[in-house]
Amino acid sequence: MSEPNNHSTHEDTTTGLNHRKLLMWAFLGSDCMFFASLIATYLVYKGKSVTGPDPIDLFSIPVTSVSTFVLLMSSMSMVLAYAALTKGSLKGFRVWMLSTAIMGMTFLGFQVFEFRDFTVNEVKISCEENSPKYIELESKLSSKQKSDYKKQCADGIEEAHVEFGMTPRTNLFGTTFFVLTGFHGAHVTLGVIWLLSLFFYSFKRGAVSAERHLDVDLAALYWHFVDIVWIVIFTVVYLFGVYEGF
Amino acid sequence: MTSFPLQISRPIHPTGIWNWITTIDHKKIGILYGVSAFILFIIGGIEAMLMRAQLASSNLKIIDPELYNQLFTMHGTTMIFLAIMPMGAAFFNYLIPLQIGARDVAFPRLNAFSYWTFLAGAIILNASWFLGGAPNAGWFGYAPITGKAYNVGHGIDFWIISLQVLGIASLAAAFNFIVTIINMRAPGMTFSRLPVFTWMSFITAILLVLAFPVITVALIELQFDRFYGTNFFITSAGGNPILWQHLFWVFGHPEVYILILPAMGIVSEILPTFSKKPLFGYPVVILSGIIIGFMGWMVWSHHMFTVGLGPVANSVFALTTMAIAIPTGVKIFNWLGTLWKGSLTLNTPMLYAIGFILTFTIGGISGVMHSQAASDAQQQDTYFIVAHIHYVLFGGSLIAILGGIYYWFPKFTGRMYDEKMGKLGFYAFFIAMQITFFPMHFTGLNGMPRRIYTYGSEYGWDFWNLISTIGVLLLAISMVIFIYNIVSSWIGGEKASGDPWDARTLEWSISSPPPEYNFAVIPTIEYRDDWWEKKMLGKTSEEITSDDVHLPQPSYWPFIASLGLLIAGFGIILSIPVAILGASITMIGVYAWSFEPVNDPH
Ligand SMILES: [Cu+2]
Numbered sequence: 001m002s003e004p005n006n007h008s009t010h011e012d013t014t015t016g017l018n019h020r021k022l023l024m025w026a027f028l029g030s031d032c033m034f035f036a037s038l039i040a041t042y043l044v045y046k047g048k049s050v051t052g053p054d055p056i057d058l059f060s061i062p063v064t065s066v067s068t069f070v071l072l073m074s075s076m077s078m079v080l081a082y083a084a085l086t087k088g089s090l091k092g093f094r095v096w097m098l099s100t101a102i103m104g105m106t107f108l109g110f111q112v113f114e115f116r117d118f119t120v121n122e123v124k125i126s127c128e129e130n131s132p133k134y135i136e137l138e139s140k141l142s143s144k145q146k147s148d149y150k151k152q153c154a155d156g157i158e159e160a161h162v163e164f165g166m167t168p169r170t171n172l173f174g175t176t177f178f179v180l181t182g183f184h185g186a187h188v189t190l191g192v193i194w195l196l197s198l199f200f201y202s203f204k205r206g207a208v209s210a211e212r213h214l215d216v217d218l219a220a221l222y223w224h225f226v227d228i229v230w231i232v233i234f235t236v237v238y239l240f241g242v243y244e245g246f
Numbered sequence: 247m248t249s250f251p252l253q254i255s256r257p258i259h260p261t262g263i264w265n266w267i268t269t270i271d272h273k274k275i276g277i278l279y280g281v282s283a284f285i286l287f288i289i290g291g292i293e294a295m296l297m298r299a300q301l302a303s304s305n306l307k308i309i310d311p312e313l314y315n316q317l318f319t320m321h322g323t324t325m326i327f328l329a330i331m332p333m334g335a336a337f338f339n340y341l342i343p344l345q346i347g348a349r350d351v352a353f354p355r356l357n358a359f360s361y362w363t364f365l366a367g368a369i370i371l372n373a374s375w376f377l378g379g380a381p382n383a384g385w386f387g388y389a390p391i392t393g394k395a396y397n398v399g400h401g402i403d404f405w406i407i408s409l410q411v412l413g414i415a416s417l418a419a420a421f422n423f424i425v426t427i428i429n430m431r432a433p434g435m436t437f438s439r440l441p442v443f444t445w446m447s448f449i450t451a452i453l454l455v456l457a458f459p460v461i462t463v464a465l466i467e468l469q470f471d472r473f474y475g476t477n478f479f480i481t482s483a484g485g486n487p488i489l490w491q492h493l494f495w496v497f498g499h500p501e502v503y504i505l506i507l508p509a510m511g512i513v514s515e516i517l518p519t520f521s522k523k524p525l526f527g528y529p530v531v532i533l534s535g536i537i538i539g540f541m542g543w544m545v546w547s548h549h550m551f552t553v554g555l556g557p558v559a560n561s562v563f564a565l566t567t568m569a570i571a572i573p574t575g576v577k578i579f580n581w582l583g584t585l586w587k588g589s590l591t592l593n594t595p596m597l598y599a600i601g602f603i604l605t606f607t608i609g610g611i612s613g614v615m616h617s618q619a620a621s622d623a624q625q626q627d628t629y630f631i632v633a634h635i636h637y638v639l640f641g642g643s644l645i646a647i648l649g650g651i652y653y654w655f656p657k658f659t660g661r662m663y664d665e666k667m668g669k670l671g672f673y674a675f676f677i678a679m680q681i682t683f684f685p686m687h688f689t690g691l692n693g694m695p696r697r698i699y700t701y702g703s704e705y706g707w708d709f710w711n712l713i714s715t716i717g718v719l720l721l722a723i724s725m726v727i728f729i730y731n732i733v734s735s736w737i738g739g740e741k742a743s744g745d746p747w748d749a750r751t752l753e754w755s756i757s758s759p760p761p762e763y764n765f766a767v768i769p770t771i772e773y774r775d776d777w778w779e780k781k782m783l784g785k786t787s788e789e790i791t792s793d794d795v796h797l798p799q800p801s802y803w804p805f806i807a808s809l810g811l812l813i814a815g816f817g818i819i820l821s822i823p824v825a826i827l828g829a830s831i832t833m834i835g836v837y838a839w840s841f842e843p844v845n846d847p848h
Binding site (some may be wrong): 013014015017019022023027030031034037038041044045048049050089111159168169171172175176178181182183 | 343353365370417420421422424425428429431433435453456457458459460462463464466470474475477478482483484486487489493496774
């Protein structure tokens with residue numbers, strides 16, 4: 001007995017389940033605890049930052065909704081790729097597999113853009129006496145940002161552009177946000193590499209076929225899992241971060 | 247066949263050291279685990295002896311305080327992660343396939359990878375001694391003393407990275423054993439016939455899979471704070487050190503059961519064999535194991551009674567902690583029930599198993615004392631806790647492991663150990679253990695804090711500390727007897743038969759040591775304690791040998807993937823280019839591995 005071959009549909013195991021599939025489920029169970037711990041950390045520190053910015057100052061729900069939608073669609077595309085393969089259409093498999101990977105990369109592109117956007121964020125604060133924007137942000141601005149605002153306004157301009165970006169070092173929100181979404185992004189990156197490997201591998205004769213669907217099945221399982229985790233992150237971090245009621 | 251560009255021909259019949267480096271035989275990997283873990287156990291023991299020398303009397307200056315901090319941190323980390331856990335893994339590896347009637351684990355190469363990665367983690371941790379000093383913040387590394395502000399130097403970095411690498415090893419092994427136990431049982435080997443050791447290992451593996459990611463995250467957070475300036479445990483930025491305590495103990499308490507359940511499994515194998523009776527209440531033992539595994543998640547804050555979580559939290563965790571003592575107590579009565587009216591053979595393994603029941607019960611009782619939040623406030627961070635942990639880990643896990651080594655020694659090596667010397671070693675060990683650790687209850691209740699490097703004579707702690715130190719010397723002597731017995735018997739012991747104990751489980755139905763393929767014909771299981779029942783019914787058949795069993799072939803890649811992790815581990819701490827080099831080696835190893843067929847075509 002050894003690692004199973006996946007040429008036959010009947011598995012020579014005690015339960016009839018494939019070894020690798022069982023391993024994948026065990027891994028996903030473990031990964032659930034991994035993300036649960038990161039999300040728990042995020043929630044424990046929610047609203048505990050000493051300085052800004054806060055979620056409400058940075059998030060753009062419409063933009064992230066688009067990337068979330070793309071990632072969800074990639075799961076559908078993954079299902080279609082698997083279905084095409086089991087029906088014996090290698091061409092269909094390739095088309096859907098590539099589209100899944102491209103959607104995954106699109107999601108990652110959005111994430112890179114968003115991360116950059118957050119780090120270079122600026123706020124415009126009018127220089128009038130008791131500017132409402134300044135009053136609103138006063139408790140969130142660091143002393144350096146405040147003195148920057150005053151220095152700019154001392155030059156007699158109407159509106160100051162104050163640096164209000166966020167890196168993992170800026171505050172607890174930055175720390176927990178970047179580490180949580182960063183590790184999710186790393187999972188997506190690994191998934192994209194896996195999907196592309198299968199895509200390119202499929203050009204080798206017989207390497208990817210309906211009989212060997214398990215290779216794709218496992219990648220799909222992983223991909224759907226990473227998707228589901230994102231839905232949780234999108235809800236807990238983005239939606240709950242912006243809407244006060246939560 | 248392999249489409250990977252690196253054309254390194256596969257090791258088909260490697261010899262010498264290459265045989266060990268490329269092996270994917272679960273039995274050889276088990277021996278590698280056992281021998282490595284035992285060497286690390288000796289290192290951890292030497293660290294303990296140095297500490298005991300320093301504490302022998304008041305106001306001694308044998309060791310300076312900084313080195314003392316490093317010693318207790320390394321002692322705890324080594325014993326838990328590098329000695330007891332991998333010794334458990336040694337038994338998992340060697341025994342689980344044999345007990346369930348399989349020829350190997352589900353993923354033999356992943357198994358080799360687990361071992362080499364464990365070794366990489368052990369090397370990284372111990373290298374810290376030579377690269378600027380070992381970690382010094384205690385084995386549970388509380389924030390914020392592990393933070394950059396309070397702990398410059400690389401000690402904590404080595405601690406973090408080595409635990410991450412060890413986590414990879416443990417997780418890979420746990421996945422492997424879960425799949426093996428679910429999927430590779432011989433026909434008829436249902437879960438209600440599964441040997442108790444395999445059952446307890448199964449629960450342990452599930453605990454590992456769920457608990458390790460939690461400490462992985464805690465360590466990632468600490469690592470990011472130290473390496474990249476994040477704020478997880480930085481109080482000036484609003485970070486909360488208590489978060490570390492929660493994450494650590496959410497892992498840490500299940501970890502306690504990861505350490506003790508395999509030991510309970512071992513004892514549950516030894517007692518029935520030498521009582522000539524089936525285990526008393528098999529289903530109850532299994533069920534209480536499952537309940538322990540489940541409830542182990544609901545008690546972690548009993549390590550935090552003095553943090554100030556409030557009366558409600560303290561009461562809840564006090565109650566759950568008292569409740570978890572019940573399934574443990576149930577097991578103890580099951581073991582006693584097994585002994586009751588049995589025809590006992592008091593040989594070395596049996597003595598260790600009985601010794602386990604005695605000392606583990608004492609440790610369990612002091613454990614229940616800690617569950618009273620109010621009295622725990624007096625005991626927190628005193629030697630009373632040190633006494634408790636050593637009664638359950640040393641007098642629990644380790645004593646069972648030593649007993650297990652004796653019990654399966656004929657199976658592992660094909661030779662018998664020296665019974666007289668074994669018994670002498672046991673009595674020396676058992677008495678020395680009481681002399682060492684029992685006085686710690688007194689010094690603890692007299693207020694001696696753990697982790698202090700010296701104390702004044704006016705406290706009146708001198709006497710019992712001296713006794714403990716004398717006990718450690720005796721312990722060292724008993725371990726010398728143990729090692730001498732094992733080594734000399736391994737080399738020149740009497741040849742062992744396949745079933746020298748007239749035992750009950752499947753591993754005894756084959757020759758000692760087992761052939762490479764374990765079972766020439768995969769057995770069909772009809773009973774719990776199948777081998778025993780079949781012996782009673784005269785249904786055993788003459789063992790046949792086979793030279794026509796296809797086994798997975800050796801491979802270089804698991805070793806190379808682990809080697810990459812070793813290099814990357816040092817690189818993350820010391821030099822980024824080296825880290826990239828290491829990560830690339832691991833990538834190549836994993837990629838080549840995934841393209842390498844399990845067996846090359848003939
Ligand atoms: Cu505990």
